[in-house]
Amino acid sequence: MAQQLQSINLVAPAFKGVNTEDSPLAQDPSFAEIADNAVIDKRGRIAARKGHDVITTTKTVLGTESIRAIKEFRDDGGNTKIFSVGNNKIISGTTTLVDETPASYTITADNWKMVNFNDNIYFFQRGYEPLVYDNAGGSVIKLSTVSGAAGVASAMYGNEVLAAYGRLWTADFSSNKSTIYWSDLLIGHDWSGGTSGNIDISKVWPDGYDEIVALAAHNGLLIIFGKHSIIAYQGAEAPATMSVADTVAGVGCVDRDTVQYTGTDVLFLSHTGLKSFGRTIQEKSMPISSLSGNITKDIIASLQAETEFFRSVYSPEEGFYLLTFTGQNTTFCFDVRGTVENGSYRVTRWPGTGFTSFTRLEDGTLYIGTSQGISEYTGYADNDEAYRFKYYSPSLTFGDSSRIKILKKLKPTLVGANSATVFLKWAYDFDTTFATAEFTVGTQVTGYFNESEFNSTAEFTGGELTSQRSLNATGYGTSVQVGLEADIDGSPLSLQEINVMALIGKLL
Amino acid sequence: MNLNLPGYTGTGGGATIGGGLNLPGYTGTGGGLTTGGGLNIPAMGEADIPVDLATATAGGLGGLGQIAGGIGDIFGGLMGAGQQALSSPNALMGLAGGLLTKEAYDRLSNIGEQAKREAMGVAERGQAESQFRPFTVTTPTGAMFSTSMGDQQPAPTPMGAMAPPSGQFIGGASPLAGMTPEQIQAAMTGGGLAGGIAGGLPAPQPAAQPAVMPTPAGDGLQVGMQLSPQEQALQQQLLGGAGGFFGQAAQPTADREQAIFERMRAAQRPEEERQRLALEERLAAQGRLGTSSAAYGGATPELLALSTAEREARDRSMLTAMQQAQAEQAQQATLGGQFLGAGYLPQQQLIAATQPGLIQQELAQQAQQFGTGLFGETALSGIEAQLLAEQARANLLGGIGSNVISGLINQQRAASAAPSSGGSSSLGGLFSSIAGGLGSIGGGIADILGIGG
Numbered sequence: 001m002a003q004q005l006q007s008i009n010l011v012a013p014a015f016k017g018v019n020t021e022d023s024p025l026a027q028d029p030s031f032a033e034i035a036d037n038a039v040i041d042k043r044g045r046i047a048a049r050k051g052h053d054v055i056t057t058t059k060t061v062l063g064t065e066s067i068r069a070i071k072e073f074r075d076d077g078g079n080t081k082i083f084s085v086g087n088n089k090i091i092s093g094t095t096t097l098v099d100e101t102p103a104s105y106t107i108t109a110d111n112w113k114m115v116n117f118n119d120n121i122y123f124f125q126r127g128y129e130p131l132v133y134d135n136a137g138g139s140v141i142k143l144s145t146v147s148g149a150a151g152v153a154s155a156m157y158g159n160e161v162l163a164a165y166g167r168l169w170t171a172d173f174s175s176n177k178s179t180i181y182w183s184d185l186l187i188g189h190d191w192s193g194g195t196s197g198n199i200d201i202s203k204v205w206p207d208g209y210d211e212i213v214a215l216a217a218h219n220g221l222l223i224i225f226g227k228h229s230i231i232a233y234q235g236a237e238a239p240a241t242m243s244v245a246d247t248v249a250g251v252g253c254v255d256r257d258t259v260q261y262t263g264t265d266v267l268f269l270s271h272t273g274l275k276s277f278g279r280t281i282q283e284k285s286m287p288i289s290s291l292s293g294n295i296t297k298d299i300i301a302s303l304q305a306e307t308e309f310f311r312s313v314y315s316p317e318e319g320f321y322l323l324t325f326t327g328q329n330t331t332f333c334f335d336v337r338g339t340v341e342n343g344s345y346r347v348t349r350w351p352g353t354g355f356t357s358f359t360r361l362e363d364g365t366l367y368i369g370t371s372q373g374i375s376e377y378t379g380y381a382d383n384d385e386a387y388r389f390k391y392y393s394p395s396l397t398f399g400d401s402s403r404i405k406i407l408k409k410l411k412p413t414l415v416g417a418n419s420a421t422v423f424l425k426w427a428y429d430f431d432t433t434f435a436t437a438e439f440t441v442g443t444q445v446t447g448y449f450n451e452s453e454f455n456s457t458a459e460f461t462g463g464e465l466t467s468q469r470s471l472n473a474t475g476y477g478t479s480v481q482v483g484l485e486a487d488i489d490g491s492p493l494s495l496q497e498i499n500v501m502a503l504i505g506k507l508l
Numbered sequence: 509m510n511l512n513l514p515g516y517t518g519t520g521g522g523a524t525i526g527g528g529l530n531l532p533g534y535t536g537t538g539g540g541l542t543t544g545g546g547l548n549i550p551a552m553g554e555a556d557i558p559v560d561l562a563t564a565t566a567g568g569l570g571g572l573g574q575i576a577g578g579i580g581d582i583f584g585g586l587m588g589a590g591q592q593a594l595s596s597p598n599a600l601m602g603l604a605g606g607l608l609t610k611e612a613y614d615r616l617s618n619i620g621e622q623a624k625r626e627a628m629g630v631a632e633r634g635q636a637e638s639q640f641r642p643f644t645v646t647t648p649t650g651a652m653f654s655t656s657m658g659d660q661q662p663a664p665t666p667m668g669a670m671a672p673p674s675g676q677f678i679g680g681a682s683p684l685a686g687m688t689p690e691q692i693q694a695a696m697t698g699g700g701l702a703g704g705i706a707g708g709l710p711a712p713q714p715a716a717q718p719a720v721m722p723t724p725a726g727d728g729l730q731v732g733m734q735l736s737p738q739e740q741a742l743q744q745q746l747l748g749g750a751g752g753f754f755g756q757a758a759q760p761t762a763d764r765e766q767a768i769f770e771r772m773r774a775a776q777r778p779e780e781e782r783q784r785l786a787l788e789e790r791l792a793a794q795g796r797l798g799t800s801s802a803a804y805g806g807a808t809p810e811l812l813a814l815s816t817a818e819r820e821a822r823d824r825s826m827l828t829a830m831q832q833a834q835a836e837q838a839q840q841a842t843l844g845g846q847f848l849g850a851g852y853l854p855q856q857q858l859i860a861a862t863q864p865g866l867i868q869q870e871l872a873q874q875a876q877q878f879g880t881g882l883f884g885e886t887a888l889s890g891i892e893a894q895l896l897a898e899q900a901r902a903n904l905l906g907g908i909g910s911n912v913i914s915g916l917i918n919q920q921r922a923a924s925a926a927p928s929s930g931g932s933s934s935l936g937g938l939f940s941s942i943a944g945g946l947g948s949i950g951g952g953i954a955d956i957l958g959i960g961g
Contacts, residue, residue, distance in 0.1 A: 194802060195801060197803070198800050199796065200797075200798025200799075203798060204795040239799070240799060240809055241796075241808065243795060243796055244794055244796075
């Protein structure tokens with residue numbers, strides 16, 4: 001007797017992002033096994049990320065290298081200028097990259113950090129004399145050449161710089177990993193006079209020894225990130241009298257460029273994953289949850305394998321925190337709008353993007369540095385080239401892992417993806433060989449008043465294109481994994497749902 | 509026969525007929541007034557007469573001859589008067605009266621000389637009897653004060669056996685006695701006195717200085733003082749201590765300042781260390797141990813405050829050490845002065861003790877002088893009485909002589925009142941001859957000088 005088809009509806013699949021930590025069989029279908037080049041869109045669906053549009057047209061000074069850091073200079077006069085670094089140069093501009101490297105200043109590394117402070121932008125990199133630019137001067141110069149500069153010595157050529165509480169703070173020096181220097185009040189080039197000073201926290205580390213990696217200012221605290229511990233100082237407005245407010249042992253920061261401010265918290269990458277400073281302080285007496293708890297192993301593997309730089313950016317407009325391992329050409333996208341049950345952010349992965357740096361401009365524009373120059377995070381193509389969106393569900397048992405499932409039909413519902421070719425895939429019993437069904441999404445052009453919709457016979461839609469197809473599936477197995485891939489080339493794509501029609505077979 | 513001229517007091521002089529004329533200021537011999545000649549002055553002694561005048565001969569130059577003629581007239585007149593007197597009985601009476609008068613004169617002269625000799629004898633005896641008599645004052649502690657005059661020997665010590673046995677000291681021995689200033693300085697700066705001056709100092713050396721006694725040497729008053737051996741030892745001890753204190757007061761204070769400063773700092777350091785440790789703990793608890801701010805001299809405000817407090821304490825200690833060292837220096841000087849004053853205290857006491865003796869000696873001296881004066885007055889009274897008696901006798905003789913001469917003169921005056929009076933002619937010839945001679949001398953002098961008419 002023929003059995004009735006059983007419909008298993010995967011609504012808003014993977015809206016909880018990737019989860020590689022839990023057992024596939026026990027996973028919620030809301031997780032995804034793979035979510036590449038995806039984000040969680042505004043409706044909570046998994047969707048294709050935006051592409052990047054290369055702004056740069058002339059990148060002679062960059063050569064074949066990549067943009068390693070980008071920063072927007074702004075002053076009180078409203079002057080702005082985009083600075084970037086790459087190819088051992090200080091570069092300005094977006095369309096045409098201009099070498100701003102001071103004369104007789106040799107650079108052999110591009111791990112600069114740039115901060116705006118009191119109408120100046122400062123460039124710090126370990127072992128290099130800091131550089132400074134202001135609009136009046138119009139050129140990048142060495143800090144020691146600034147009129148009134150004092151105390152600019154190799155001892156304070158730090159790798160980390162922070163502009164906070166009216167001063168510049170620098171740390172992580174070539175031979176000193178426990179001292180923090182601060183400049184005179186509002187004078188970024190005075191490091192030996194006024195109220196400038198330094199503090200050696202080698203005796204303060206909660207676990208005896210650590211090395212300063214990054215600095216942050218949050219909620220009236222000066223946060224000092226070590227590799228394995230964190231120290232928060234209060235009263236940093238008067239550094240000479242600031243005192244320890246809290247310490248956290250066992251949690252540190254991997255790299256200064258993973259620290260991002262979200263307005264209410266500070267995100268940073270520790271050796272065990274992405275962490276929140278606020279939550280770390282709250283939970284220091286309890287098992288500290290990780291914001292990357294669903295991909296902890298992946299993160300740890302990535303950071304351990306990283307040989308180049310860590311780059312990150314927080315975009316409140318996009319609602320994500322991007323973390324890139326440039327050496328592995330992989331970016332993790334954490335959706336910061338909410339967390340899942342275990343307190344982790346929903347995360348997707350952007351492999352092979354070639355992103356090497358980010359910055360968010362004052363207007364919310366997200367700039368991305370690549371080997372092609374400076375790009376803007378916009379559109380749905382990577383510099384007019386398509387990129388592959390992938391979604392794979394975890395292995396599904398439909399509630400009974402002891403019975404055979406025989407897939408009959410797969411009915412994905414897609415939003416957008418005009419003219420995109422979609423590949424629907426399925427496999428049984430953890431097999432990595434997937435069966436594929438291909439279809440092309442139709443084209444839908446939005447019609448507006450007094451346009452052709454109203455004065456021709458062509459058909460137009462009033463909103464996003466929604467495509468729903470029904471594809472015949474083959475094979476059987478106790479567990480089923482369903483996937484969807486599509487090349488994103490100009491149009492967004494969101495996966496609304498996948499309806500799986502299957503027959504439940506006998507017990508094995 | 510001598511001629512006594514009024515105003516002439518020389519002896520052995522006088523005009524002698526055929527002898528010589530002794531004039532005041534004339535000491536020559538061999539000269540004389542020759543009868544019928546001029547004045548022969550073989551050599552001018554002390555007379556202020558030019559030689560050419562003295563040796564001028566009559567009949568030479570006109571002026572000189574006239575002078576010689578005048579002198580001849582004078583002596584001629586005199587010689588004539590003498591011859592007339594010797595040839596008259598009244599003249600013999602006059603001569604007797606003159607001799608009586610001379611005798612009276614001689615007696616007066618002799619009694620004056622005798623009175624002078626006896627008075628000098630009384631004076632010498634009074635001087636001898638009023639001469640300073642040496643005396644000695646001995647105090648109950650054995651000190652002696654003695655005096656002598658010139659070659660006098662000091663008075664014997666009435667209590668010469670009361671000197672204490674050698675080695676006994678009054679008031680105990682000072683640990684500084686017998687020490688040189690260098691030794692005292694070393695003891696003071698070396699901590700010997702810092703922890704009490706009792707230990708580590710050499711034993712006192714008893715003084716063995718000889719007594720200071722007046723040694724007869726030449727004229728004048730000799731005063732001597734001799735302390736007892738105990739007092740000498742005490743004085744030596746005190747003066748030695750004074751020398752030590754003065755020597756120490758004269759030393760630079762830098763070393764002492766440093767020593768005081770170190771002791772003060774040693775007292776302050778433990779508390780400073782506790783404060784430092786407490787601050788270090790606070791800073792460590794606050795995670796600020798390594799804070800260095802340029803605004804606070806490369807430290808934290810608390811460290812700067814602590815360091816400032818420590819520096820101020822050091823500064824205060826330094827100033828206090830300087831003041832203390834200077835105070836000690838002043839104290840050393842004061843002690844030196846006190847020791848010095850105390851060193852002379854036995855001497856002062858000896859001098860004070862001599863005051864009653866001096867009063868007694870003064871009383872004795874007054875009695876001695878009174879007796880001597882009384883003796884002198886008595887002796888002089890006797891001499892005076894003798895003088896008065898002799899004077900009366902001389903007056904008596906002189907009166908007799910005067911009466912004789914007065915009688916003669918009165919008789920001569922009466923005879924002169926008659927028309928032929930040889931005496932009158934004799935005296936008139938005498939005075940006219942003298943007047944004529946003086947006129948001739950004046951005319952001669954005028955001729956010599958060329959001022960005559």
